[in-house]
Amino acid sequence: MVITLVGEKLAKPGxxxxxxxxxxxxKSCRLARVCVGNLEPGRRYKIVKVRNIEHSCPLHEGKVRVVEVVEPAIEILVDPRTAIVGSKVTLKFVDCPDPEKADLVKPEGLFEGDTVKILEILDDVECSGRRYKLVRVVREKE
Structure with missing residues (x-):
């Protein structure tokens, strides 16, 4: 779990x-270390708890709230040979040129080379004559 700050209007669990x-x-804010210093660019976060602490902020209509966030599970297409629930794999994006499936091929929040744990197998998906597995994964941090 990570502590950060988000705009008061966005500070909602889920x-x-x-x-x-x-x-x-x-870059010059005294709260930057807590606010943006705990987050990785390009990663997806989910608010799990909103604390009753607020601070002034020039960006978020005047106020930000302290929140607890986690990296949520993300759905992605993987090679069927690696789709084993509970396994940890190094993420390799599949080759699927279908623009309608782009969010499942390279979902925001994950990068090729990330170590992920497969939580659940959701479906079989076909793309360009090849079969892939739609899985739900969570990133494993070193």
Missing amino acids: LEFIYYGPAEPC
Whole structure:
């Protein structure tokens, strides 16, 4: 679990967001270490708890709230040979040129080379004559 700050209007349990990096005003903010210093650019986060602590912020209509976040499970297409529930694998994006499946081939929040744990097998998916497994994974941190 990670502690960070989000805009007061966004501070709701269950909300997911992708952190793209600090905005210009964040670089000189006294709260930057707690706010953006705990997050990795390009990763997806899910708010699990909102604390009753708020701070002023020039970006978020004046206030941010302290929240607890986790990296949520993400759905992705994988090679069927690696789709074993409970296994930890090094992520390799599959070759599926179908633009409708792009969010399942390279979902935001995961990078090729990440170590992920397969939590669940959801479905069989075909793309360009090849079969893949749609799985739900969570990133394993070193």
